[in-house]
Amino acid sequence: MKPLVGLIMGSRSDWDTLRHTAETLETLNVPCEVEVVSAHRTPDKLFRYAEEAEGRGIKVIIAGAGGAAHLPGMTAAKTALPVLGVPVQSRTLQGVDSLLSIVQMPAGIPVGTMAIGRAGAVNAALLAASILAIGNPQIRASLEEFRLRQTEQVLAHPDPRDE
Ligand code: RP5
Numbered sequence: 671m672k673p674l675v676g677l678i679m680g681s682r683s684d685w686d687t688l689r690h691t692a693e694t695l696e697t698l699n700v701p702c703e704v705e706v707v708s709a710h711r712t713p714d715k716l717f718r719y720a721e722e723a724e725g726r727g728i729k730v731i732i733a734g735a736g737g738a739a740h741l742p743g744m745t746a747a748k749t750a751l752p753v754l755g756v757p758v759q760s761r762t763l764q765g766v767d768s769l770l771s772i773v774q775m776p777a778g779i780p781v782g783t784m785a786i787g788r789a790g791a792v793n794a795a796l797l798a799a800s801i802l803a804i805g806n807p808q809i810r811a812s813l814e815e816f817r818l819r820q821t822e823q824v825l826a827h828p829d830p831r832d833e
Contacts, residue, residue, distance in 0.1 A: 675702035676728040680735035694795035709740040720748035730798040739771040
């Protein structure tokens with residue numbers, strides 16, 4: 671299956687967080703490509719990636735980065751595809767730096783900013799799937815199934831003391 675989501679991250683060290691995005695997309699049967707693309711260390715590659723993604727059939731880009739996290743914003747500046755940004759929890763500032771770098775885009779170039787860390791990584795996959803589901807009944811069905819299972823799981827274990 672041709673990838674519909676482009677999952678990029680600033681460093682291999684971001685994979686611990688962004689693997690939750692890849693795993694959630696896999697659960698939903700949404701094909702994705704995964705690549706390290708750094709705004710700072712490989713700026714030319716970033717431009718190429720953002721310019722070529724749509725032509726390859728990518729519909730949504732998820733970009734995760736930490737610290738001075740320019741990757742989502744710079745990617746969004748070079749493509750008309752929707753870009754979702756995942757702030758990676760940094761060691762020094764616990765990801766508040768990443769969050770503010772990603773969320774505070776000046777008017778004109780939007781980045782859909784998610785929560786810091788794992789929650790944001792999972793939700794980026796779910797939001798990308800929701801966007802894709804507009805024109806794809808299979809992905810819509812996968813999303814509905816995911817929510818149903820989640821609800822059932824909570825209802826099946828109401829006592830927090832149970833294992
Ligand atoms: C950012 O710098 C990356 O997204 C990563 O979160 C952070 C640290 O990168 P490494 O020094 O671990 O490669 O560009």
